[in-house]
Amino acid sequence: MEWLYEPWTWAVAGPLIGLFVPALLLTMNGKLGISSAFEHLCMMLIPTERHAMFSFNWKDNGWKVYFTVGIMLGAYIATRFFSSTEVAFLPEHYHSLGGVVTLFAGGMLVGFGTRYANGCTSGHSIFGLSILQSSSLKATLSFFAGGLLYTFLSSIL
Amino acid sequence: MKNFVYVLFGLLFGFVITKAEVISWFRIQSMFRFEEWHMYLVIGAAVAVGALSVQLLKRSGARSLTGEELDYKGKTFHKGFVYGGVIFGIGWAITGACPGPIFAQIGAGETPALATLAGALVGAYLYHANKSRLPH
Numbered sequence: 001m002e003w004l005y006e007p008w009t010w011a012v013a014g015p016l017i018g019l020f021v022p023a024l025l026l027t028m029n030g031k032l033g034i035s036s037a038f039e040h041l042c043m044m045l046i047p048t049e050r051h052a053m054f055s056f057n058w059k060d061n062g063w064k065v066y067f068t069v070g071i072m073l074g075a076y077i078a079t080r081f082f083s084s085t086e087v088a089f090l091p092e093h094y095h096s097l098g099g100v101v102t103l104f105a106g107g108m109l110v111g112f113g114t115r116y117a118n119g120c121t122s123g124h125s126i127f128g129l130s131i132l133q134s135s136s137l138k139a140t141l142s143f144f145a146g147g148l149l150y151t152f153l154s155s156i157l
Numbered sequence: 158m159k160n161f162v163y164v165l166f167g168l169l170f171g172f173v174i175t176k177a178e179v180i181s182w183f184r185i186q187s188m189f190r191f192e193e194w195h196m197y198l199v200i201g202a203a204v205a206v207g208a209l210s211v212q213l214l215k216r217s218g219a220r221s222l223t224g225e226e227l228d229y230k231g232k233t234f235h236k237g238f239v240y241g242g243v244i245f246g247i248g249w250a251i252t253g254a255c256p257g258p259i260f261a262q263i264g265a266g267e268t269p270a271l272a273t274l275a276g277a278l279v280g281a282y283l284y285h286a287n288k289s290r291l292p293h
Contacts, residue, residue, distance in 0.1 A: 016173045078175035
């Protein structure tokens with residue numbers, strides 16, 4: 001059982017992630033996706049009279065806030081009880097005031113971009129590609145174009 | 158009861174993406190620098206299994222536990238898929254987190270990720286406040 005406590009290989013983790021597509025469809029006719037939870041969380045934080053602007057689809061996305069609560073719990077359990085060593089997921093330099101400002105700015109791009117693109121890596125790159133959607137392929141290629149461009153520019157500047 | 162099932166699915170998903178380290182800024186950097194194949198292989202294997210499952214479900218005519226026909230409808234393309242996609246990609250490279258992993262990083266005890274989440278909520282709000290002025 002030692003492998004359980006080490007980082008998992010792609011050959012185990014990838015297929016398990018893929019199985020969420022049929023599992024969610026079969027149990028609740030749900031489509032894997034996370035970023036619409038941002039809208040739901042926004043609605044929980046702002047006055048009711050402004051909710052209309054989100055045109056939030058409750059039938060398809062109402063469950064996702066519960067899903068994100070579960071993600072936090074799962075990550076907590078994985079790092080607290082199923083990890084042989086302490087693993088850092090963010091670099092040291094983000095544990096500073098400047099780092100937090102950078103993460104906030106980057107987070108704004110994540111929130112704005114995923115809602116503008118109507119989906120994220122789960123919704124487009126996993127679910128959308130699994131149902132062979134060309135619109136999700138275009139979105140996925142755009143995600144990588146943005147990430148590669150930024151990484152390239154930040155390495156030469 | 159239903160809500161408990163949603164939390165349970167999230168818990169399993171959060172556990173797997175954390176053990177796979179796809180929530181790691183370092184893994185995202187290595188992916189965009191083509192230093193290791195881990196992320197590409199995780200995503201590739203997930204899509205392969207997801208696509209194969211969907212084909213099997215379609216052929217078997219399976220229904221959901223709710224009794225409905227399974228809904229495989231995709232999303233209608235508009236220009237935002239490209240513009241928003243590129244904007245998100247830049248944010249992904251900066252924060253080392255796409256939406257699911259933001260929540261996982263927080264659960265894993267990376268407190269700075271709370272700033273990423275706060276930014277993401279502001280970003281989602283700003284999109285909706287300005288969407289009529291953006292090309293779609």
